[in-house]
Amino acid sequence: MSQPDHESIVDEIRSARIAASPELRGRVRAIAASAPAAEVGPSRRELPWRRLVLVLVPACAAVAAAVALAVGLSSSGNGGGSEGVARGELARQAPAQPPQPFSADSKAAGSGSSGGTALPATAGRAQLYEAELTLKIADLSAATKRALRLTHDFDGYVRSVEYGSGSERGSASLVVRVPVGSVQEALLRYSALGQILDQHVSIRDVQPQVDRRFRQLQAQRDLIAKLQAELESPSLTSAERAQLEARLVAARRQLVVLQKQQAAFERQTSYATVSLDLRTRDKAVVVPHEPGRIGRALHRSGEIVADEAKVLVYVLVVGAPFFVLGAVAIGGLSVRRRRREERLLATS
Amino acid sequence: MRRRRISDVHVVAEVEVPSFESVAERHLDDVHAYLVYLTRSREVAEELTAETFERALRQWRRFDPRRGSARTWLCRVARSTALDHFRAEERRRRRERAYAADVSGAVEDGLFGGLSPELERALAALSAGEREVIALRVLLDLEIDTAARVLGISSTACTTRLSRALKKLEERMSADVAA
Numbered sequence: 289m290s291q292p293d294h295e296s297i298v299d300e301i302r303s304a305r306i307a308a309s310p311e312l313r314g315r316v317r318a319i320a321a322s323a324p325a326a327e328v329g330p331s332r333r334e335l336p337w338r339r340l341v342l343v344l345v346p347a348c349a350a351v352a353a354a355v356a357l358a359v360g361l362s363s364s365g366n367g368g369g370s371e372g373v374a375r376g377e378l379a380r381q382a383p384a385q386p387p388q389p390f391s392a393d394s395k396a397a398g399s400g401s402s403g404g405t406a407l408p409a410t411a412g413r414a415q416l417y418e419a420e421l422t423l424k425i426a427d428l429s430a431a432t433k434r435a436l437r438l439t440h441d442f443d444g445y446v447r448s449v450e451y452g453s454g455s456e457r458g459s460a461s462l463v464v465r466v467p468v469g470s471v472q473e474a475l476l477r478y479s480a481l482g483q484i485l486d487q488h489v490s491i492r493d494v495q496p497q498v499d500r501r502f503r504q505l506q507a508q509r510d511l512i513a514k515l516q517a518e519l520e521s522p523s524l525t526s527a528e529r530a531q532l533e534a535r536l537v538a539a540r541r542q543l544v545v546l547q548k549q550q551a552a553f554e555r556q557t558s559y560a561t562v563s564l565d566l567r568t569r570d571k572a573v574v575v576p577h578e579p580g581r582i583g584r585a586l587h588r589s590g591e592i593v594a595d596e597a598k599v600l601v602y603v604l605v606v607g608a609p610f611f612v613l614g615a616v617a618i619g620g621l622s623v624r625r626r627r628r629e630e631r632l633l634a635t636s
Numbered sequence: 637m638r639r640r641r642i643s644d645v646h647v648v649a650e651v652e653v654p655s656f657e658s659v660a661e662r663h664l665d666d667v668h669a670y671l672v673y674l675t676r677s678r679e680v681a682e683e684l685t686a687e688t689f690e691r692a693l694r695q696w697r698r699f700d701p702r703r704g705s706a707r708t709w710l711c712r713v714a715r716s717t718a719l720d721h722f723r724a725e726e727r728r729r730r731r732e733r734a735y736a737a738d739v740s741g742a743v744e745d746g747l748f749g750g751l752s753p754e755l756e757r758a759l760a761a762l763s764a765g766e767r768e769v770i771a772l773r774v775l776l777d778l779e780i781d782t783a784a785r786v787l788g789i790s791s792t793a794c795t796t797r798l799s800r801a802l803k804k805l806e807e808r809m810s811a812d813v814a815a
Contacts, residue, residue: 293806294802294803294806297755297802297806297809298774298802300751300752300755301748301751301755301770301774301775302774302775302777304748304749304750304751304775305665305749305750306665306668306669306672306748306749306775307665307668308664308665308668308682308685309682312664312668312682312685312686315686316664316685316689317657319660319686319689319690319693320656320657320661320689320693321657323656323657323693323696626788629719629788630765632719632722632726632764633674633719633722633763633764633765633768634763634764635726635763636675636722636725636764
């Protein structure tokens with residue numbers, strides 16, 4: 289027999305026929321015939337997964353946008369503001385309700401009561417008292433002089449003055465310090481200079497700091513007294529005496545520092561700071577544009593879409609390692625399955 | 637020209653979808669031959685052929701003619717059936733600690749369709765995996781890509797596997813002739 293080659297082997301294999309036996313043919317025909325007529329033929333309802341993704345992704349995006357818009361519309365109905373307000377133009381700011389002048393009858397110390405009542409300082413406690421007043425006045429010069437005179441009358445002093453006037457408008461900024469016991473009355477008198485455009489009062493209790501400083505001072509005095517008593521001892525050596533004297537000097541120096549700090553703090557808390565802003569015209573302000581309902585809805589919808597995007601990014605970032613691990617695991621299982629099949633076929 | 641009966645086809649969306657009955661009739665011999673090559677036993681091949689068509693009927697709804705021919709799809713089902721059989725045989729052998737078939741040995745006469753004795757012996761001596769690639773590429777004459785898809789490997793790997801199997805056949809037959 290001649291040496292076989294690939295071509296002859298392939299030709300021989302191809303020419304061979306392996307036919308199913310009549311019994312096998314009968315069995316397979318019976319199996320095929322048992323198929324219900326309604327189920328013959330593949331289902332056309334199964335969508336390829338690629339087409340499914342192309343449909344699902346836009347559908348999910350549309351649902352997310354619809355939800356954002358619905359929430360935006362529903363939450364925009366309670367927004368304030370009127371469309372009649374000028375857009376982006378300088379406009380006169382007329383207060384909706386004129387602020388009430390400070391009243392001397394208020395007894396609500398530190399109560400945070402409404403804007404028409406001055407807050408008196410609390411007696412017996414160290415407090416940092418600051419007030420700001422913005423007044424519209426007719427005569428800038430007269431009002432400024434009057435404010436300065438009032439400050440003097442209350443035994444206060446002027447910290448700074450800035451004065452400027454032109455052909456159409458003028459303004460003056462004064463920072464004055466008045467005794468805290470008189471601040472309520474002072475604010476009432478300042479308010480009477482013109483129409484109140486704005487006012488602000490701030491009170492900060494600093495008594496704990498004062499108490500702490502007092503304790504430090506007392507401790508320092510005790511230390512000084514103790515060192516002085518030790519120095520009177522006749523049994524001290526020269527070195528010990530020198531050391532004690534050095535410590536005494538340092539302690540006295542420290543006492544002076546603490547006393548100065550305490551004095552400064554007392555000055556600070558014994559006077560209230562009042563900032564007066566006097567002007568002949570209303571301050572020109574840019575009125576913020578109040579968007580209408582649709583604008584608010586779109587804005588809110590945009591915020592929700594941004595939140596949804598953040599959640600999606602978060603899920604992707606947090607889930608990405610798991611997705612990768614899952615893909616690697618699936619791939620590994622597939623490779624393992626294939627190798628087992630090959631091993632099976634190699635040994636069968 | 638053979639006229640196709642209306643009952644043989646179910647035309648949907650411009651793709652002719654054959655009926656299961658016609659597919660079974662048309663490809664029975666191919667599936668059977670493939671399984672003979674895989675199992676090296678006509679008896680086992682017959683059992684697995686019947687089981688293959690039972691599975692195929694159950695999975696018929698999943699067959700999409702746009703993704704491949706019915707013959708390719710049936711070969712994949714047949715392969716899966718054969719692998720399950722080999723796994724079961726391996727478990728049984730492990731339990732009984734006995735071989736079901738003599739690896740070296742006797743082959744049914746004419747098992748592979750009346751080939752020369754040398755070729756029959758050489759084919760029998762190959763592993764199931766080697767016979768499988770010969771059955772798909774040579775016997776059933778599947779395209780390289782199609783055969784690779786059935787085997788679950790790349791086209792290059794399929795070509796390499798076939799080349800090695802044919803080379804082994806050649807060597808065994810040469811050795812047989814020389815002896």
